[in-house]
Amino acid sequence: MSADKSSQSDHGVSAEAPFGALEGTHWIESLNDGARVLVRPLRPDDRQREETFINRLSPESRRHRFLDTFKQASPALIDQLMDVDNFNHMAFIALAHDNGELREVGVSRYSATGHDHQCECAVVVADDWRQRGLAELLMQHLIEQARKNGFRQMISLDAAEDQPMHELLRALGFHSQRDPQDGNQVIHSRDL
Numbered sequence: 237m238s239a240d241k242s243s244q245s246d247h248g249v250s251a252e253a254p255f256g257a258l259e260g261t262h263w264i265e266s267l268n269d270g271a272r273v274l275v276r277p278l279r280p281d282d283r284q285r286e287e288t289f290i291n292r293l294s295p296e297s298r299r300h301r302f303l304d305t306f307k308q309a310s311p312a313l314i315d316q317l318m319d320v321d322n323f324n325h326m327a328f329i330a331l332a333h334d335n336g337e338l339r340e341v342g343v344s345r346y347s348a349t350g351h352d353h354q355c356e357c358a359v360v361v362a363d364d365w366r367q368r369g370l371a372e373l374l375m376q377h378l379i380e381q382a383r384k385n386g387f388r389q390m391i392s393l394d395a396a397e398d399q400p401m402h403e404l405l406r407a408l409g410f411h412s413q414r415d416p417q418d419g420n421q422v423i424h425s426r427d428l
Contacts, residue, residue: 263377268369271332273341275377278320278327282340286329287314289340294363300398301360303421317345323385324348328377330361330370341365344374346382346390353388359404371404379408383428392424 262276278286290298290309299305302313320327327345331338342361349356357378361370382390393415394401402412405424415421 265330265373267373271368273330273332273370273373274338275328275330275374277322278318278329278343278345280318282329283314283318285331285338285340286317286343289343289362290314290317292362293360297360297363300395300401301358303393303395320345324355326378326381326385328374328381330365330374332365342370342374344371344378346378346387348387349391353386355382355387355390357382357390357392359401366400372407375404375408379426379428388428390426390428394422394424396420396422398422 262274264272265275266272287309290313293301295305317327319325325345325347327343329340330342332341333339340362342359342365344357344359346355346357348354357375359371359375359378361374379390390410392401392405392410394405396414396419402422402424405426406412408426410424410426412422412424415423
């Protein structure tokens, strides 16, 4: 099916088919400790799961992820996080069985920045699921999808003291520099 130029986005994907470059619906992945997770794109029916996940994060994890402190995720924040089109705004969640229910244990996401084929990414993992390789796995899915969707560069803005994030992004090929506008932040970037 072809679309005329008026219905194509800046990245060449038809506006009528924003999922054009999204392949597969889910993946069952094994982590470093052998635990298995289901990884798939975030869906509208994940709203409560996403809110519960954010609210269960430790205050430090929330501060590192959002560069802000809060006790409960606001409805406006959840609205923003749920605003995905799988093209300009993409999110992958990791789900694991916990007492008979599927629990969100991690999420990676990117949003187009408006700059030439650039997107900003973020990843966060539940405090009790860290050190298993889940953040790297979620970022690998995200990087691959951003590349398929035509992005050429991925960036991340992180707290300067967030050493685990710096190590993760360095291992994934990102380069780092202090944010010239805010010495408390680091800008990580990677060409795709």
